[in-house]
Amino acid sequence: MTKPGIKxxxxxxxxxxxxxSRVLRNPGLVSEDTxxxxxxxxxKAGYKPNRFGASLRTQKSGNIMVVIPDITNQVNAGIIRxxxxxxxxxxxxxxxxxxxxxxxxxxxxxxxVNSGQADGILLFTANLPFSLDHSRPLLGQLPPxxxxxxxxxxxxxxxxxxxxxxxxxxxxxxxxxxxHTRIAAVLGPLETPTSRERLAxxxxxxxxxxxxxxxxxxxxxxxxxxxxxxxxxxxLKLRHRPTxxxxxxxxxxxxxxxxxxxxxxxxxxxxxxxxxxxxRYATLLSPALTTVHQPLEEIGKASMQLLLQQxxxxxxxxxxxxxxxxxxxxxxxxxVPR
Amino acid sequence: MTKPGIKxxxxxxxxxxxxxSRVLRNPGLVSEDTxxxxxxxxxKAGYKPNRFGASLRTQKSGNIMVVIPDITNQVNAGIIRxxxxxxxxxxxxxxxxxxxxxxxxxxxxxxxVNSGQADGILLFTANLPFSLDHSRPLLGQLPPxxxxxxxxxxxxxxxxxxxxxxxxxxxxxxxxxxxHTRIAAVLGPLETPTSRERLAxxxxxxxxxxxxxxxxxxxxxxxxxxxxxxxxxxxLKLRHRPTxxxxxxxxxxxxxxxxxxxxxxxxxxxxxxxxxxxxRYATLLSPALTTVHQPLEEIGKASMQLLLQQxxxxxxxxxxxxxxxxxxxxxxxxxVPR
DNA sequence: TAAAAGGCTGAAATCGTTTACATCAACAGG
DNA sequence: CCTGTTGATGTAAACGATTTCAGCCTTTTA
Numbered sequence: 001m002t003k004p005g006i007k008x009x010x011x012x013x014x015x016x017x018x019x020x021s022r023v024l025r026n027p028g029l030v031s032e033d034t035x036x037x038x039x040x041x042x043x044k045a046g047y048k049p050n051r052f053g054a055s056l057r058t059q060k061s062g063n064i065m066v067v068i069p070d071i072t073n074q075v076n077a078g079i080i081r082x083x084x085x086x087x088x089x090x091x092x093x094x095x096x097x098x099x100x101x102x103x104x105x106x107x108x109x110x111x112x113v114n115s116g117q118a119d120g121i122l123l124f125t126a127n128l129p130f131s132l133d134h135s136r137p138l139l140g141q142l143p144p145x146x147x148x149x150x151x152x153x154x155x156x157x158x159x160x161x162x163x164x165x166x167x168x169x170x171x172x173x174x175x176x177x178x179x180h181t182r183i184a185a186v187l188g189p190l191e192t193p194t195s196r197e198r199l200a201x202x203x204x205x206x207x208x209x210x211x212x213x214x215x216x217x218x219x220x221x222x223x224x225x226x227x228x229x230x231x232x233x234x235x236l237k238l239r240h241r242p243t244x245x246x247x248x249x250x251x252x253x254x255x256x257x258x259x260x261x262x263x264x265x266x267x268x269x270x271x272x273x274x275x276x277x278x279x280r281y282a283t284l285l286s287p288a289l290t291t292v293h294q295p296l297e298e299i300g301k302a303s304m305q306l307l308l309q310q311x312x313x314x315x316x317x318x319x320x321x322x323x324x325x326x327x328x329x330x331x332x333x334x335x336v337p338r
Numbered sequence: 339m340t341k342p343g344i345k346x347x348x349x350x351x352x353x354x355x356x357x358x359s360r361v362l363r364n365p366g367l368v369s370e371d372t373x374x375x376x377x378x379x380x381x382k383a384g385y386k387p388n389r390f391g392a393s394l395r396t397q398k399s400g401n402i403m404v405v406i407p408d409i410t411n412q413v414n415a416g417i418i419r420x421x422x423x424x425x426x427x428x429x430x431x432x433x434x435x436x437x438x439x440x441x442x443x444x445x446x447x448x449x450x451v452n453s454g455q456a457d458g459i460l461l462f463t464a465n466l467p468f469s470l471d472h473s474r475p476l477l478g479q480l481p482p483x484x485x486x487x488x489x490x491x492x493x494x495x496x497x498x499x500x501x502x503x504x505x506x507x508x509x510x511x512x513x514x515x516x517x518h519t520r521i522a523a524v525l526g527p528l529e530t531p532t533s534r535e536r537l538a539x540x541x542x543x544x545x546x547x548x549x550x551x552x553x554x555x556x557x558x559x560x561x562x563x564x565x566x567x568x569x570x571x572x573x574l575k576l577r578h579r580p581t582x583x584x585x586x587x588x589x590x591x592x593x594x595x596x597x598x599x600x601x602x603x604x605x606x607x608x609x610x611x612x613x614x615x616x617x618r619y620a621t622l623l624s625p626a627l628t629t630v631h632q633p634l635e636e637i638g639k640a641s642m643q644l645l646l647q648q649x650x651x652x653x654x655x656x657x658x659x660x661x662x663x664x665x666x667x668x669x670x671x672x673x674v675p676r
Numbered sequence: 677t678a679a680a681a682g683g684c685t686g687a688a689a690t691c692g693t694t695t696a697c698a699t700c701a702a703c704a705g706g
Numbered sequence: 707c708c709t710g711t712t713g714a715t716g717t718a719a720a721c722g723a724t725t726t727c728a729g730c731c732t733t734t735t736a
Contacts, residue, residue: 006723016686021724031684046469048453052394053722056691061390062455063433071422072415072618081409084436088443093450095401096434098422105426112431115386117400225622254622261624280410281619284563284592286599343692354716359694369714391692394721681734689726698717705710 004045013041065118067097067109074279082300090308113143120144120307126152126193144310148303151193160303160321164194167292167325168201171274175244176209179336184217184242186231186252198248217242221252228255243336244272250279268334278328287331298323342383351379403456405435405447412617420638428646451481458482458645464490464531482648486641489531498641498659502532505630505663506539509612513582514547517674522555522580524569524590536586555580559590566593581674582610588617606672616666625669636661
């Protein structure tokens with residue numbers, strides 16, 4: 001038999017299609033009696049409402065677009081998992097968009113929302129891939145949207161982030177307390193606000209401690225393991241080496257650690273290494289990595305909830321949610337070598 | 339102005355809606371002249387065809403459901419990325435379904451296909467969450483489907499895998515060649531065919547080398563880092579310890595290595611450690627992990643292509659694709675300690 | 677007992693496309 | 707000059723659900 005439609009169920013249970021629809025969407029409107037009869041027919045026929053028909057009528061897809069720069073990244077993956085779980089609970093599906101850093105792909109995914117394929121969008125990039133008329137208020141021009149993790153410049157937009165500057169400061173203060181004064185930084189991509197914020201925290205902590213900033217110790221990076229390796233190679237070649245290095249991601253820290261091991265340096269004996277993110281592997285590294293913990297689960301959950309509220313038409317009480325970070329001190333940091 | 343529909347474009351360019359549709363779906367049927375006129379109107383109005391209408395008519399969603407057990411896992415994430423990229427090229431979107439190991443979620447995601455929300459499904463679990471009549475041929479009962487990575491029992495189903503048994507054997511042969519005779523195995527979940535295959539490879543290699551299998555050295559695990567830690571704790575308590583351990587995933591190997599470090603054992607001096615997967619972090623571990631490389635990108639790509647062929651109605655030349663693994667020898671394995 | 681209210685249900689319009697079929701003009705071949 | 711063919715377009719019927727509106731039948735209320 002061909003796949004049953006709402007009409008088939010209607011016929012089977014001796015009611016009109018309208019009533020079948022009500023049984024599914026609004027059971028309260030239907031009498032106990034017919035409801036059970038219709039439900040029985042639905043079960044027996046194995047009827048699944050065709051989403052297209054419903055979507056066409058309601059103009060709701062039941063999908064949420066999630067745009068991330070790289071699914072392979074542990075931080076993103078962790079957040080996505082939470083998001084997916086929340087979405088499913090709320091009856092939504094996740095459309096995954098991995099931009100691999102390319103703006104045209106961002107654009108493409110944003111169009112999904114414009115064409116109605118998704119009801120809302122969760123952006124993990126700082127860019128806003130929508131054409132905007134800046135003379136008018138933003139909110140009216142945008143679909144339901146939440147910007148998470150990488151905060152863009154627009155104040156009006158719903159956001160979920162951690163205080164990256166404070167996180168970096170906390171990291172630095174830990175190193176300063178251990179007596180380090182020559183502390184290198186390995187940055188993330190400077191296009192990302194996250195990385196700029198962390199850099200600001202780095203500078204601020206040093207200034208606060210009255211330590212002159214040596215630009216030679218600030219090494220560019222891209223959050224990836226390989227760039228951590230390269231950065232450490234560079235640092236080791238310096239005639240006046242740092243005694244500690246603050247990597248803006250755990251991945252880079254892991255890269256840096258591997259280079260130190262390779263050349264036989266002791267951690268933290270010869271150099272302290274500090275990460276950022278607290279990915280799953282941080283604790284398994286030898287020595288276990290001191291780092292700044294990001295609550296991935298909570299970030300994901302909060303983003304999703306903020307989006308769901310918008311989709312329900314509610315006005316969330318706050319449009320800017322800051323999740324708490326925490327400094328996790330493990331074994332990769334220690335006092336300055338004498 | 340409200341969002342323009344196909345009728346608006348028709349009016350704007352002085353043609354019928356049918357022609358507008360043709361311009362978009364089948365430009366060949368339309369004269370050069372009107373085509374440019376219509377395109378101009380589309381651009382000017384910023385018209386995006388509403389997918390619901392089209393989907394309702396064509397019964398195609400343009401979505402592909404991807405069902406995986408855990409997005410956080412590096413192996414899965416790597417495959418997904420390739421899949422997503424291929425899908426996008428082909429004009430499809432990825433609906434992400436993370437089952438977190440729960441069968442009811444598998445079921446739920448499979449229903450997406452039944453309700454037409456996705457045109458095909460990519461399964462990374464061994465389970466087939468569809469109600470089947472086993473007396474009839476399977477192929478007619480299933481939607482376009484590819485089973486990747488975890489091979490289920492059904493021969494008729496399209497699959498992309500690596501030869502896990504041979505991979506495990508290769509790993510074991512490497513250890514045997516190094517002179518190891520007491521080799522432990524840390525398994526994945528035995529519900530997964532992958533893990534059973536690897537176990538078979540383990541046994542086969544030992545039998546082939548005429549080494550009696552000591553069941554004490556076979557430790558259950560779940561592919562996660564923590565279970566690797568626990569397994570190693572167990573192994574270290576044995577009165578007659580192994581000299582090498584073959585972990586069925588890199589994650590478990592990383593866990594095992596961390597325990598060895600913790601207790602001050604040298605790798606591979608005191609014990610050799612072998613992984614499986616070759617995740618990104620394998621090479622950064624100290625010592626770098628010897629492991630079996632899985633071509634994630636190729637697995638993802640092949641799965642997607644197999645699915646796309648089905649969606650196009652083509653019959654793929656082979657329905658069972660085996661991707662090559664390769665043994666990657668790094669520093670975590672070495673000769674037996676004397 | 678009449679009117680009002682409330683509970684349930686069905687008829688029919690509607691959402692925005694696609695596409696089979698009809699139409700019509702132009703043109704080629706006989 | 708007629709006929710058949712081709713190319714370009716329009717007409718209108720789907721596709722499968724939701725939802726407004728109206729109608730009917732009970733109850734309640736005055």
